Each structure stands twice: as C-alpha cells, then as structure tokens.
Amino acid sequence: MALGTMSAQITDFSNRADPYPLYAALRKSPVTRQDDGSYLVSTYYEVRSLANDPRLSNDLRNRAPGAGGPAVAEEDTNLPPSFLFHDPPEHDRLRNTTMRPFGPPHSPRFLHDMRDDIARIITDLLDALDGKDEVDVVEDFAYPLPVTAICRILGVPREDEPRFHGWADIVASVLDPSQGKEKVQDARRELGAYLSDLIEAKRRHPGSGILGPLAQETGPNGSMSTAELASTSMLLLIAGHETTVNLISNATLTLLRHPDILKRFQTEPGLVVPLVEEVLRYEPPVQFIPFTVALSDIDIAGTTIPKGAQVWLLLASANRDPKRFEDPDRFDPDREDNQHLGFYTGIHYCFGAPLARMEAQLALPHLFRRIKNPRLMADPPPYRANPVLRGPRHLPVAIDGLAA
C-alpha cells in the first residue's frame, strides 16, 4: 500500500535508528496533509489538544469508506475490538472493569505488592549472566522481564509462557502500518482461542492474577462478555510484551551514549526516577499513534482536518518540540516539569504506565549495579522492524563480568 510521502519515510526501516530529523522537518507546520488523505500532527500543543478532543476517535469503524492511509485495525471477526479501539462509553466500561482488580480505587495495593516479585525476576535474570563477557541486553534482560511480569499479573500459567512469545510478536505487528495482515489474523485466532479457554478455566479456579476476578465479571450480571475479556487480555499481553522491553533497552542505550550521566547514575541510583521520565520523552517506546479518525471537521493550527480522515499523532515528535521543551534534543534527567507524552494523555492514557514505570525503575539500577564496565558493541544497534513500537532488536554490550 502506498503511504503518503512523509509517513512512508517515517515507516521506512532505513530511518529507524534516527527518525528525529524527519520529525524536526515535519514540525515546520503542526499539521501536514499526506497524498493519501491522512494527516500527520507533529507539535506538542496540537497533539495534546487532539488527544483530549472527543471529535477524534480511536474506533476504526468510523473511518470514511475508501479513506486513504494504512489499515492498522484489529480487523478481525473473531474477537471484538479491545478498549484501545473503542470510544466512550464502551471504552470507559471496559477500562473501568479491567481496572478493578489492577489499581485504585478498588485494588490500590495490587501493583505495589508485586514489587518484590518483580525484583526477584530481575535478580534471577541478572544472576544468569554470571560468567559472560558479552550480553544482549534485549534478549537476556529487557524482553524476558516484562514478559514474565505480565504473565504473573494476568495469572497465565508459567508453562504456557513460551507459546505466547511467538503469537504476541506477530500480533503486535498490526501496529506497524507497513506490514501485511494475514499472519496476524492467524496468530490472533490461536491466541484468542487459548485465552478463551484460560478464562473458562479461571471462572472455576481463579488462582492468582487479575484474570481470575475478571472472569467473574463475564457472568450474567457481570460487566463484560467473555469475548470482550479475551480481547482485553490480548491487549494487555501485547502491550506488556512489546513496549516495556523498549523502555528498558532505550534507557540502557541512552545511558551508554551519555557516559557522564551513567557515571552519576551508578553512584546515585535514585536518579532512575526522573531518568525514566526523560527516556519516555527522548526515546519514547511508542513513537506515534497512526490510527485515530476525525469524527467531524476539526480546525487546528490553520488546517481543517476533514471528517473521516485518518490522523497520526506523532508523540515522539511532540516530545522534541522546542516550543514546549528547552533544548529538546538534549538528554537531561534533571529537566523540570517534564510533561512528556510518552504514555499519551487523555482517556487512552496508558493503562499499564504504573507497571512499566515500576519495572524500569527496579530494572535499571539493578542492571547497572551488576554489569561491570559496560561498553556498547554496535552503535546504532540493529532495530526491530516495527516503527510504532520502536526499539533495538538486539543490544550487544561487552562487560568485565558481573558484580555480586
């Protein structure tokens, strides 16, 4: 499928390692119309305002017939769309139901109580690096951590975890506007069938994790159907697999590229808190949202986005907008008032943000305390194909062994 000129360049793999010059060029005008009729929004205040605008929809069924732009829908007749692809009131019903066992107001301590579990997973992964003088931070650490964590949070049996990896990898490629959709359909079907069986089993034996209590919601008086819970679980699984890995890898890469900050971090582990926020601004794991749809004509920054048009919100570009962030291309963990859009904003603000933050805030100090004298072996490292969920495919780092 032909993409508009700029969007084609953004998705072009050769720009994956450094898309930021493209964003800088785009920011010359806040809203850019593509040849295919889609619109790219690149500046901070315009992205934020549209994120909070009820005239912008996440529901792909609102796209005008024959509208241009890449098809990135969960176009699938087996399962209903997840709440990411719903507008209110359905979005709120599904999101609020899912929140009940996961966070406040009903379960304010659920995640907090997972801290020790997550720290344990981290220690086990790092212990396994003993004796190595080269590690792949992605394969050995940043990928297995969130995978294990999200499986624990959902309550997926450990022995089933390996089967997920393949499915999740493929299903997450729906967010890649340049990918075909056939393989995705098959993977979604298999994963959907597995999850429906698991929900059935959890209805009788809830076990640990949030799927048990959510399975209870699928009864006659509950607030979601089994199919809705299956697609919600799929969303959580994929979001848990394919995003946090990039936060940890991007943070590691950025620290290794900034030796002064790394040195400071090694003696001042509390720096991780603002540092993670700055990575979310500077190298956001979700680069852009390519699928929102205008429900009516929207006048913004001198442009009218027509009803039915597809709108791309370029979070990574907004995060480098010099009108909002001073010296935006500088990585600065001491930056004040860092209201980045790395987790988006408005009603679709990342559901898993507290989990992702907790994982990264625990993982990075442990990693950099244990690995001795880390050196990047390839800069830039090889990247994943996906331009939306962007991050290194491998991150080879040479080390002088492991501290106790």
Added chain:
Amino acid sequence: MRLVVDLNRCQGFAQCAFLAPDVFVLHGGEALLFTSRFDEGLRDQVEQAAAACPVQAVLVDFSDEPAKGAEGHVG
C-alpha cells in the same frame, strides 16, 4: 517533609495512587485524598508519584519544616 497537589492541574490520572498507595488514595473513583505530611520512610514513594504525575501536579518540599494542615483533599 510535605506535599501539596495543585487542584487546578490534577486531572485524576491516579498515577500517584498506584505508586504511593500509602500517601494518595483515590476515593470512589473521583476524589483524590492525600497525606500532606510524610516522613523519610515514604520519601521514595512520594518521589515516584511526583515524577509520574502526567501533569506534574504533585508539589513536594523535602525540607524538615513542620507543616500545618495534615490532610489534603482534591475534588
């Protein structure tokens, strides 16, 4: 040490209540309650909550000045 939530900024994202459940409590899905005085033991939680607030509405003073009000409330 004490904190205050800027009422005009807070949009109820609840990020603070996830990361510092001993300090911030979401009441009925609407109101945010918080303890404005806290001690060293809660410092990490408060730092994490303040950094995570998407609109940077949590304002923290880590000095040891005794504070006046003990409870805060955001509608």
